[in-house]
Amino acid sequence: MSEVTAESLRVMILGMEAIFVVALAFWALILLLRKAFPVGK
Amino acid sequence: MSQWSHLAVGFSGLTVGNVVMFAVGAILIYLAVKKEYEPMLLLPIGFGAILVNIPFSAATGEHGILTLLYNTGIATELFPILIFVGVGAMIDFEPLLQQPMMLLFGAAAQFGVFATMVVAAMLGFDLKEAASIGIIGAADGPTSIYVATRFAPHFLGPISVAAYSYMSLVPIIQPPIIRLLTTRNERRIRMEYKHIRISKTVKILFPIVVTLVAGMLAPISVPLIGFLMFGNLLRECGVVDRLSKAAQNELASLVTLLLGITIGSTMGAEFFLKPETLMILGMGIVAFAFDTAGGVVLAKFMNLFLKHKINPMVGASGISAFPMSARVVESMGTNEDPTNHLIMQAAGANFAGQISSIIAGGMVLALIK
Numbered sequence: 390m391s392e393v394t395a396e397s398l399r400v401m402i403l404g405m406e407a408i409f410v411v412a413l414a415f416w417a418l419i420l421l422l423r424k425a426f427p428v429g430k
Numbered sequence: 431m432s433q434w435s436h437l438a439v440g441f442s443g444l445t446v447g448n449v450v451m452f453a454v455g456a457i458l459i460y461l462a463v464k465k466e467y468e469p470m471l472l473l474p475i476g477f478g479a480i481l482v483n484i485p486f487s488a489a490t491g492e493h494g495i496l497t498l499l500y501n502t503g504i505a506t507e508l509f510p511i512l513i514f515v516g517v518g519a520m521i522d523f524e525p526l527l528q529q530p531m532m533l534l535f536g537a538a539a540q541f542g543v544f545a546t547m548v549v550a551a552m553l554g555f556d557l558k559e560a561a562s563i564g565i566i567g568a569a570d571g572p573t574s575i576y577v578a579t580r581f582a583p584h585f586l587g588p589i590s591v592a593a594y595s596y597m598s599l600v601p602i603i604q605p606p607i608i609r610l611l612t613t614r615n616e617r618r619i620r621m622e623y624k625h626i627r628i629s630k631t632v633k634i635l636f637p638i639v640v641t642l643v644a645g646m647l648a649p650i651s652v653p654l655i656g657f658l659m660f661g662n663l664l665r666e667c668g669v670v671d672r673l674s675k676a677a678q679n680e681l682a683s684l685v686t687l688l689l690g691i692t693i694g695s696t697m698g699a700e701f702f703l704k705p706e707t708l709m710i711l712g713m714g715i716v717a718f719a720f721d722t723a724g725g726v727v728l729a730k731f732m733n734l735f736l737k738h739k740i741n742p743m744v745g746a747s748g749i750s751a752f753p754m755s756a757r758v759v760e761s762m763g764t765n766e767d768p769t770n771h772l773i774m775q776a777a778g779a780n781f782a783g784q785i786s787s788i789i790a791g792g793m794v795l796a797l798i799k
Contacts, residue, residue, distance in 0.1 A: 391551070393551045393556060394548065394551045394552050396551075396557055397544075397547050397548045397550075397551035397557060397560055397561075400544065400547065400557075400561070400794070400798060401544035401545065401547065403793075403797055404540075404543070404790065404793045404794065404797055405537075405540070405541065405544055407647070407789075407793050407797075408537045408540050408789055408790055408793060409534070409537045411537070411643075411644065411647060411786075411789050412533040412534055412782070413533075413534075414643060414647075415530065415533050415640060415643070415785070416530040416531065416533050416534075418639055418640070418643065419526075419527055419632075419636070420530060422631075422632045422635055422636065422639070423626075423628065423632055426629045426631035426635070427629060428627040428628070428629045429629070
């Protein structure tokens, strides 16, 4: 495996991990916002 | 006679490559006009490709208007960023705020970005070029342009053409992959949709908080996510209706026009007619296929643990191509069962894809030095 391919695999793993962490963070954030600011308040 | 030869100087400089590029420009214009494939972009790109291939054209060169537009709008990243303001002002995030779980599908559908990057690296592209090719899988034109401008400006033309063409071809690319990865019973799964009302405060706070969180995690993504969310804030705050409409209409239209023709101007025969162009166009399809597979496979995996099953087709809507992908899923769902509507869930995943594609762009920029 070339150095570039190995590096691209490393970026893929880190990138997908980071995107899922951000997605989970945004999910929690939306639930928090909905809870803190319900309709009518 | 010598005066005539001076007037016909363009013919004397014409090459076979120029003629081929005239044909490429004409094909793009044909696709835009006759097939209505992303006409707002493909038409100006096609015309730009013709302009730049006229030998000795005064529109190119050091002081040409197309060079000026490239240097001020693309090299500085101004045009794609301004497009984000318009896109943000057009997006209603309510379906996503109602179903935040859909963010997971937006994340999974970025698999195409990274998997294609690995494929491109294996084919011999350097890491920055491979990342620029992979970002076609973001299914988001401005993000592709933004990343390619930084990492591989010499491939900007084919990457942009691939990104915009394949977005319009989502109804053709996605269904066979979805069918391949799902059973008929899975495609018939019904998903309950509960309408949850979202307060105006949440809609206003969402773009601000997302910008802060994404910006803190990857500061390099601030121009992308920040301007998208700025456009969305204009829309949701309710007090700058004129600015919101200007962003959605005048700003988006004007910048799209200039962006398209400027990208077309990067398609000179000497840059475009290379084997790499065909490879990039091919890998663009691979990227969209991996995106689709990523979303579908995650939904199937989640179904192993969930009591209320997810229709795996909804996962495929996690790509950024809105609203085509959501419509594809709705159409496939009603084909299997005319009473099974998935449009709201698919729209939520589609909006999640829009945010996730920008995050993916930011991650690529942050992780590759």
